[in-house]
Amino acid sequence: MAISGVMRLGEVALRVLDMDAALHHYIDIVGLQKVTGDTGHVYLKCWDEHDHHSVILRSADSAGMDYCAFKCRADADLDRFAEGAKAFGLEVSELAAEERLASGRRIRFQVPTGHWVELYAHKEQNGNGLPLRNPDPFPDGLKGIAPGRLEHCFVYGPDSAAAARFFTDVLDFSVSERLELPDGSTKACFLACNTAMHDIGIVEHNEPGKFHHMSFWLDSPEEIYRAALLLGKNDVPIDEGPTQHGIGRAKTIYFWDPSGNRNEVFSGSYLSYPDRPALTWDAAQIGKAISYPQRRMAETFMTVLT
Amino acid sequence: MAISGVMRLGEVALRVLDMDAALHHYIDIVGLQKVTGDTGHVYLKCWDEHDHHSVILRSADSAGMDYCAFKCRADADLDRFAEGAKAFGLEVSELAAEERLASGRRIRFQVPTGHWVELYAHKEQNGNGLPLRNPDPFPDGLKGIAPGRLEHCFVYGPDSAAAARFFTDVLDFSVSERLELPDGSTKACFLACNTAMHDIGIVEHNEPGKFHHMSFWLDSPEEIYRAALLLGKNDVPIDEGPTQHGIGRAKTIYFWDPSGNRNEVFSGSYLSYPDRPALTWDAAQIGKAISYPQRRMAETFMTVLT
């Protein structure tokens, strides 16, 4: 297959302040499925993912992202990327198989923006609740928003240009869109490892290791609208949306989990083939870039991070 | 980027009996855009494609597909695939740059089902009608169904098992789903080169080189419904749909162009990552596989080909 190296964002590990509140949010409202775990760590997944889990919640005193992990196609990719990361100047550690639950061996490093990133090529598969022969289109018992899959994550930190360069030059990501400051430098960079418009986004910011959001895929504008009602019915605070981004032209709602970690539901966009020209947004157009119809955004959108 | 080798279906070249009627169909109703051409050959594209064209219509005495062409990431892929095709036993010819309009050099061969397939890595880009800086989400002046992109093609012919093996073993496609006969052999095979559920489908059939349909992407179930009304308003004959496939769980309508070539509009489905388990459908479930809610299909669906 044409896909090799990094296939997709496979895992986001978040810190939450109150596990019961977090589980109510992610299971009952967002509609993720609990795979396993106790009060310390809980492993969740979207219903249409075949891998064991995609979201990990850890009880902690501060919210934010512990790490994000990308799944590669082959074990050999890990060696190649470890070499590249070392050559780029990062310190690379190795996690043995099963050091992360249900996972094959991993490599792990801190990118210039201060975020911990892991790569792995194997994870136990527990299926999407449907048989592999004559499956129905969805399983019984879905509840809440019920996205089919984790889509991307978005982070803030210093030296984002170097981080972006690491993703493109070492991990073979492509830049699909950029928000450009008047001096020509990049304020925000959207990086795709595959046909998704972005698998990770990086924004230049003075504090290292900050988390802006993780995003879940929905299938249509109407599902975005339905998500808005479920968020309202459950008194989940909404940051922005429902609206459509200028960047990536995706339908979106941003909202917060009870610990203040931002979530997004996301639908639409285009396929980011490597031969598709990259797009640039002027910082003066940031309103349109974030909320295309309204051309403005909540102040919280650029300032509240975990 | 993780994408290498064959990126996507880039071109379908069709024979049509009456060019004026064909242009009315593809431009005014389907909503493709005419790029260039005269009565002999006309080059069309979907509005959100950056490459020069994706559909070619040729005036002829019989309908059907002249060839389909896939775009590869790099020129070197062509050499690698030419080697592989020869090793597989196919005769491979080379087309020089510009032998096909606006195209870099190509390799060309006939797969075991009798279909002509071409590979190329370069094609002139004429954009999607939007600027690369601060673009709106769609250009002005779209008309008809107006799909954003060509999605896949579907063909019938003998020795489909060998053809499928060629696509998987030589061109690195993956099998995402199969329709299986009671003897365990494959009646229909859905082959993905990338994250689309399939870029080509192949059905076992006694006549070689037959064309079943080419498919265009739409963004939502409601756009499928809107397409149904536009087809009805223009008296375009509908074969099946609006409905949802069991296979690939995509929303769909099949309809015919004035020459009897089948078109599809297609929306939804899942991402066919290489680590997603392949699905199998029993031939006894073919009704559900094709038209999931109705569990039956028009007789024409399996029998009318060009």
Place this chain on the structure above:
Amino acid sequence: MAISGVMRLGEVALRVLDMDAALHHYIDIVGLQKVTGDTGHVYLKCWDEHDHHSVILRSADSAGMDYCAFKCRADADLDRFAEGAKAFGLEVSELAAEERLASGRRIRFQVPTGHWVELYAHKEQNGNGLPLRNPDPFPDGLKGIAPGRLEHCFVYGPDSAAAARFFTDVLDFSVSERLELPDGSTKACFLACNTAMHDIGIVEHNEPGKFHHMSFWLDSPEEIYRAALLLGKNDVPIDEGPTQHGIGRAKTIYFWDPSGNRNEVFSGSYLSYPDRPALTWDAAQIGKAISYPQRRMAETFMTVLT
């Protein structure tokens, strides 16, 4: 309010062959709510109806409709319509309050097509599951297709012209659309008492008292599509759709309950104000009238009745 006389279809009383199967169909799949009842009679309602119930199922040896009942605005309307019905030549009986469960007094008569029709002005209200102060847009716990309200019913019988004349001249309905035979007579008549495109439809047919379908309202084309998937997932036989009627331009799916009574989900259409011109469809256009995009319909659609 501008509304007086007959406000809407309030009740359809159906015969079912197997109550358990019927309850599984109407509660788990269609998503009606059980109000009360035992194996002999069960009373159901759509979630957004404030009145006590709208669908009654009765165990019987043959399927079909016992009667349909319309709710009038005021008790005095019953007297007025009783007078009119008698003057029209119908025999009118009176049912005392509580003779029908949770209902005020009723008048009852048989229209020329052989269908029993009842009128009432009062029914106990048990609410739509939401408070009357600061309500959410929908209650918790909806399942299945979950239509908000019963929309219309559709019947077949002889002397439909007289029946239609009764509805227009005595009960103040308007004809919104007609399907006309080549001799100028009416094959099917769509009758509105209010802004719905029709509250009852009547088709000329040789057998008296036949039931074609009752219809439930959904809010969007995408909800129609979702209903199609739920019907498919539960192996409910579909007669026609998802498609859009030419008549009334509503999105639709027809399907059968386990006893063979036809149901419809219905969305869209226009408001049938009394000053809106009536529409006529030629019998030669019946395909387009029933299934606008496909311009054909299942043979069962015109022939299977209960």
Place this chain on the structure above:
Amino acid sequence: MAISGVMRLGEVALRVLDMDAALHHYIDIVGLQKVTGDTGHVYLKCWDEHDHHSVILRSADSAGMDYCAFKCRADADLDRFAEGAKAFGLEVSELAAEERLASGRRIRFQVPTGHWVELYAHKEQNGNGLPLRNPDPFPDGLKGIAPGRLEHCFVYGPDSAAAARFFTDVLDFSVSERLELPDGSTKACFLACNTAMHDIGIVEHNEPGKFHHMSFWLDSPEEIYRAALLLGKNDVPIDEGPTQHGIGRAKTIYFWDPSGNRNEVFSGSYLSYPDRPALTWDAAQIGKAISYPQRRMAETFMTVLT
């Protein structure tokens, strides 16, 4: 038919500052159709209305609403309502047929909030662009948002309680929902003459005769989303939305015409039969009442009027 008296909002007459800009807004972006008129007065309509026009634009030095007009079922209704209005204490004038373009005779009066209201029973019909025999579901050539019909208007002024009492007691409207202040008085009142959730809304406000918005019907959440993109693409300022009202549970976007008159696109809601219980919203819940998912609204929403 059950409908008598006031059938619907039939006409909104607006003042605009720059007719060319207004026509670009209402014709090219909102997608109304120009019926007739010159630079002084232009008559517009929604495509699916059969009456001659529904929106009148008048060049003036200040924006706002000249009057709104409701269509009654019968000429005799005008006499009855004139009597009632006089008995209520209003001064009633009469406009002869053709004094308003294409209109039968009218009665005209100023309600306590300072708004001019007219009633008429006849208006020339110029059709919806479709034949009355075998019509397609929509005409060719629609552009912009293209709502099918004018839905309601919304006004601000003093003594709104008296105005609401006039609409209910004299014109037979019903109160479907109210926003209630802590002292039990009504801040905003939603009044229905028919099955629409409201045909006019009235908000208590110190200045008389102020206009908040007129609203156009769309058929689905996805059409609301599409409207948002068209507004964004044309740089039309958006006040609120896309979102869903708690009140009336309708999907909505509020935006401004170039003169500052607010428009709304509106979809969904329920049928306001006279036996449906009225709903009350606490002023403390105004965020949820206006923008259910976000539970907040732009400050402009309550303060910017014309």
